[in-house]
Amino acid sequence: xxxxxxxxxxxxxxxxxxxxxGSLSLLSDALHNFSDVLSLIISYxxxxxxxxxxxxxxxxxxxxxxxxxxxxxxxxLIVIAIILIKEAVERYFNPQSIDSTMVIWLxxxxxxxxxxxxxxxKADSKTNMNMRSAYLHLVTDMLASVAVLIGGLxxxxxxxxxxxxxxxxxxxxxxxxxxxxxxxxxxxxxMLFTPSDIVIKDIVEAVCEIEEIKNIHHIHIWQxxxxxxxxxxxxxxxxxISISEFDSILTKIEKVANDEFNINHINxxxxxNKEDPKDIIVQD
Ligand SMILES: [Zn+2]
Numbered sequence: 001x002x003x004x005x006x007x008x009x010x011x012x013x014x015x016x017x018x019x020x021x022g023s024l025s026l027l028s029d030a031l032h033n034f035s036d037v038l039s040l041i042i043s044y045x046x047x048x049x050x051x052x053x054x055x056x057x058x059x060x061x062x063x064x065x066x067x068x069x070x071x072x073x074x075x076x077l078i079v080i081a082i083i084l085i086k087e088a089v090e091r092y093f094n095p096q097s098i099d100s101t102m103v104i105w106l107x108x109x110x111x112x113x114x115x116x117x118x119x120x121x122k123a124d125s126k127t128n129m130n131m132r133s134a135y136l137h138l139v140t141d142m143l144a145s146v147a148v149l150i151g152g153l154x155x156x157x158x159x160x161x162x163x164x165x166x167x168x169x170x171x172x173x174x175x176x177x178x179x180x181x182x183x184x185x186x187x188x189x190x191m192l193f194t195p196s197d198i199v200i201k202d203i204v205e206a207v208c209e210i211e212e213i214k215n216i217h218h219i220h221i222w223q224x225x226x227x228x229x230x231x232x233x234x235x236x237x238x239x240x241i242s243i244s245e246f247d248s249i250l251t252k253i254e255k256v257a258n259d260e261f262n263i264n265h266i267n268x269x270x271x272x273n274k275e276d277p278k279d280i281i282v283q284d
Contacts, residue, residue: 010109013109017105028168029107045069063224067190081172081179084172088168089169095165101152101156104152114145121138151164151166189223194222195229198262212241213236215235215278216234218233218276219231219232230265231257233269234268237271254266
């Protein structure tokens with residue numbers, strides 16, 4: 001919470017400072033900080049939403065709110081970065097004078113603010129993975145502000161105004177790298193792609209080791225959100241087993257899927273001599 005508030009203060013100061021001083025690199029650092037604040041707020045709201053209960057009209061509740069938030073965050077990050085690169089290229093060939101004193105002071109403010117957040121999180125970052133990623137993110141934020149500070153000094157003492165465009169492009173490229181990763185992983189979840197750490201061939205082999213099972217086919221493995229992985233499939237049996245026998249085999253399948261593949265929701269259609277396509281992946 002403290003680091004969110006600090007980030008908001010820094011961002012507002014940098015946006016105003018960037019506009020007044022005419023420094024694009026300060027503005028891009030601000031937009032980066034702004035996107036951080038936005039993603040923290042969106043994650044917070046999404047988190048609250050996803051805790052809402054499911055209902056007859058929303059059987060999954062809002063469990064995908066965080067994935068949609070991540071997708072929107074990543075897309076806007078990339079759009080912002082592309083606009084910044086376009087501006088930076090135009091500025092490079094047409095440099096403008098910049099109030100470098102203001103750039104220097106605002107960069108120092110950003111370094112101090114982010115530095116304080118880094119200190120706050122340092123202890124937690126050693127035990128909690130989520131805090132560790134937030135911590136590392138803040139460290140890179142601080143390095144971006146250090147670059148802006150160095151740029152401000154070069155502009156003030158050597159009038160190297162082109163440095164502003166170069167720094168802007170550097171920050172924008174960093175935004176694209178971060179945004180692309182997030183865009184790709186949220187896109188994969190939204191498209192119901194098989195989670196990248198699950199190999200379908202392995203799960204087929206593991207399930208077929210249960211002796212009553214003839215084959216498993218028509219498989220779908222997809223993620224509802226970061227926590228929940230679903231498996232849907234048809235399972236064909238050698239014999240016309242009873243439903244209670246199926247139940248005990250289902251428990252075995254659930255155990256394999258859960259222990260070896262981290263799949264936590266399973267929906268199986270049992271079959272005996274049913275005429276349907278027996279491909280592992282059924283087209284259409
Ligand atoms: Zn089938």
